[in-house]
Amino acid sequence: MxxxxxxxxxxxxxxxxxxxxxxxxxxxxxxxxxxxxxxxxxxxxxxPDWSLASCLIFGQITSKVSKAVACSNTKTSEHFFGWYTAKCFLLVVISIAAYFGMLA
Structure with a gap:
């Protein structure tokens, strides 16, 4: 930049x-x-609403990073981007699991 x-x-x-x-x-x-x-x-x-809020924020961030990488003119590593996306998805799943665990 x-x-x-x-x-x-x-x-x-x-x-x-x-x-x-x-x-x-x-x-x-x-x-x-x-x-x-x-x-x-x-x-x-x-x-338990904190888990739901964190899930939404992780989803928004993952979407914005994906959009920024797609619009970027620089060369990015597919392996590192895939690893980052997988980590964010895992955090979303953990947040949803915590939310449903607190509701039960």
């Missing part, structure tokens, strides 16, 4: 990063506020 980005490109990159963080923060803020409203603060920590 070129280290001398123009001011416009830096602002666009910064705006995109802020949007990504906001999309991650909103579900957690909603989860915390709803749990505080309808139950005690201790249930925020023991809620």
């Amino acid at each position: 070129n280290s001398t980005l123009s001011l416009k490109e830096r602002k666009a990159t910064f705006a995109e990063l802020k949007a990504e963080y906001l999309f991650i923060a909103i579900p957690f803020l909603l989860l915390i506020s709803i749990k505080i409203y309808i139950s005690t603060w201790q249930e925020i920590i023991t809620s």
Whole structure:
């Protein structure tokens, strides 16, 4: 990546990063506020909804990385990308298993 980005490109990159963080923060803020409203603060920590939220975030990240690799002009190693995708998929499965385990 070129280290001398123009001011416009830096602002666009910064705006995109802020949007990504906001999309991650909103579900957690909603989860915390709803749990505080309808139950005690201790249930925020023991809620199984955290596993579901982490599963969604892992899925979003895997999708975005796959899209970025597909749009990239640089040569990427298929082996390392496959390993990364497999690890992310495993984490999604673990998150779903933890979610259903906490519901039971």
